[in-house]
Amino acid sequence: xxxxxxxxxxxxxxxxxxxxxxxxxxxxxxxxxxxxxxxxxxxxxxxxxxxxxxxxxxxxxxxxxxxxxxxxxxxxxxxxxxxxxxxxxxxxxxxxxxxxxxxxxxxxxxxxxxxxxxxxxxxxxxxxxxxxxxxxxxxxxxxxxxxxxxxxxxxxxxxxxxxxxxxxxxxxxxxxxxxxxxxxxxxxxxxxxxxxxxxxxxxxxxxxxxxxxxxxxxxxxxxxxxxxxxxxxxxxxxxxxxxxxxxxxxxxxxxxxxxxxxxxxxxxxxxxxxxxxxxxxxxxxxxxxxxxxxxxxxxxxxxxxxxxxxxxxxxxxxxxxxxxxxxxxxxxxxxxxxxxxxxxxxxxxxxxxxxxxxxxxxxxxxxxxxxxxxxxxxxxxxxxxxxxxxxxxxxxxxxxxxxxxxxxxxxxxxxxxxxxxxxxx
Ligand code: DLL
Numbered sequence: 001x002x003x004x005x006x007x008x009x010x011x012x013x014x015x016x017x018x019x020x021x022x023x024x025x026x027x028x029x030x031x032x033x034x035x036x037x038x039x040x041x042x043x044x045x046x047x048x049x050x051x052x053x054x055x056x057x058x059x060x061x062x063x064x065x066x067x068x069x070x071x072x073x074x075x076x077x078x079x080x081x082x083x084x085x086x087x088x089x090x091x092x093x094x095x096x097x098x099x100x101x102x103x104x105x106x107x108x109x110x111x112x113x114x115x116x117x118x119x120x121x122x123x124x125x126x127x128x129x130x131x132x133x134x135x136x137x138x139x140x141x142x143x144x145x146x147x148x149x150x151x152x153x154x155x156x157x158x159x160x161x162x163x164x165x166x167x168x169x170x171x172x173x174x175x176x177x178x179x180x181x182x183x184x185x186x187x188x189x190x191x192x193x194x195x196x197x198x199x200x201x202x203x204x205x206x207x208x209x210x211x212x213x214x215x216x217x218x219x220x221x222x223x224x225x226x227x228x229x230x231x232x233x234x235x236x237x238x239x240x241x242x243x244x245x246x247x248x249x250x251x252x253x254x255x256x257x258x259x260x261x262x263x264x265x266x267x268x269x270x271x272x273x274x275x276x277x278x279x280x281x282x283x284x285x286x287x288x289x290x291x292x293x294x295x296x297x298x299x300x301x302x303x304x305x306x307x308x309x310x311x312x313x314x315x316x317x318x319x320x321x322x323x324x325x326x327x328x329x330x331x332x333x334x335x336x337x338x339x340x341x342x343x344x345x346x347x348x349x350x351x352x353x354x355x356x357x358x359x360x361x362x363x364x365x366x367x368x369x370x371x372x373x374x375x376x377x378x379x380x381x382x383x384x385x386x387x388x389x390x391x392x393x394x395x396x397x398x399x400x401x402x403x404x405x406x407x408x409x410x411x412x413x414x415x416x417x418x419x420x421x422x423x424x425x
Pocket of ligand 1: 081124130131200201202203204205223224225226227228229232233234290292312313314316
């Protein structure tokens with residue numbers, strides 16, 4: 001669809017949703033009044049910038065059902081975000097929302113190359129997390145055979161993959177690497193499994209990590225993005241060109257803002273993604289701040305699709321570490337580590353305060369026994385080499401500690417890469 005047609009489609013949907021939340025959700029009515037703005041002020045798509053942004057805190061404050069825009073009898077499913085502190089954010093779906101959602105997943109799956117001939121194993125948790133159920137119905141919709149194996153029991157997961165001839169792996173990128181590792185431990189070369197396509201998402205991962213996964217599992221790794229507050233997975237996904245993730249703009253209006261000022265940024269400018277749902281009934285959201293950092297590209301993709309593409313999300317405004325005043329993203333560290341063959345792609349970033357005031361950055365990374373056969377002295381040389389590389393990229397010094405293979409904790413869902421001990425005492 002040409003861009004102009006898409007905008008023609010978006011405007012009435014946008015007007016409708018803004019009007020609807022104003023009339024059905026007291027929170028938005030009050031918020032709009034507070035900002036002296038009314039749904040009638042929305043004449044062009046660009047008028048949306050005059051409306052207030054919605055934050056995670058607002059969603060949390062309205063726990064559990066305060067922002068639902070339909071009566072509870074019309075909500076047929078609840079999901080919740082995995083908050084680490086306090087109450088989660090609860091979202092509700094109507095029957096139509098579930099239909100929309102499976103359609104969007106079907107779309108990103110087709111983009112990734114999945115067909116009805118595929119057997120897809122979903123190793124995302126089935127529960128309040130949106131990953132399992134979200135991907136499930138969309139993959140069924142396109143006629144793929146779904147194996148809802150959920151999380152855990154990694155050895156069994158591998159057995160099922162081999163016995164069922166699984167061709168599509170659906171999980172977090174970190175779990176994909178863990179699967180490969182456990183397979184090798186059990187004498188299975190993961191490259192001999194029939195896997196063809198990986199649909200990975202739910203956490204940031206770098207291009208270097210993509211290469212590692214592809215090499216270890218012998219599949220084509222694709223990225224897909226989403227968040228509970230907007231719908232779950234299905235917001236955006238890569239096509240065969242893998243040159244950015246196509247945003248499903250007929251359902252989600254996207255903006256990029258300067259996280260510090262809230263000012264709207266242009267295409268090609270890096271900032272925080274903000275989404276407005278255009279078709280959701282149960283839980284519509286206006287201008288939701290994702291805290292995810294990306295860049296938009298509206299040039300036509302090699303695949304022919306015309307939707308805006310978002311660059312792979314490399315970090316969040318809130319996973320940014322400030323080390324001695326310098327902004328450091330875990331993805332920068334990951335990128336460096338993935339280029340060093342003596343280490344395995346398992347690491348932990350530990351931040352602490354030295355002498356009570358000086359930020360101290362330590363990167364623990366597991367040795368790769370296959371590539372490292374040297375002595376203690378060689379070990380120190382590898383640590384120094386990585387340290388030097390990190391120093392160049394981060395512009396702050398980082399201590400590197402090589403640790404025993406498999407000594408760092410593995411997670412079955414989203415990986416925990418950072419341990420920040422600065423506020424512990
Ligand atoms: O993680 C939804 C999802 C499930 C997406 C399965 C893809 C696959 P939440 O638990 O609410 O929802 O977490 C959302 O995870 O704001 C990003 O920070 C991060 N995230 C999700 N997908 C990606 C990705 C699901 N492909 C938060 N790349 C988002 C980078 C991602 N970060």
